[in-house]
Amino acid sequence: MELNVFYYPKEVKAHHLQSFFQIMNGKPLIINLMGETLHRRAYLRLLKDIYYLPPCPIGLEWAVTYPIEIKNLGITKLKYQIDTAALEHLNQSNYDFRIFEIQNPEGTLSPNDT
Secondary structure (H helix, E strand, O other): OOOOOOOOOOOOOEEEEEEEEEOOOOOEEEEEEEEEOOOOOOOEEEOOOOOOOOOOOOOOOOOOOOOOOEEEOOOOOEEEEOOOHHHHHHHHOOOOOOOOOOOOOEEEEOOOOO
């Protein structure tokens, strides 16, 4: 015998489901099922753990761009904002030369977007 119980909670909270089973001519069995529904949160992740930047020749007319992509692995929309203070400090210590620059320091990612 196979018994499937499906429960679809609609609220974020702790849930309790008490079930009473009795097989014909058998002893009753009470099963207490407990669980907690969690918020469906967004989950942000870099696509790679390590980025190796290749050498770049001096004197190029245009800056070289190396994409470092982030992805929303969650199921809800996500707003992000990158703290650029460390990059600004690095640039200032190099005579205000823009060594690193982030093109999109803040934005919104839909589920599964990069």
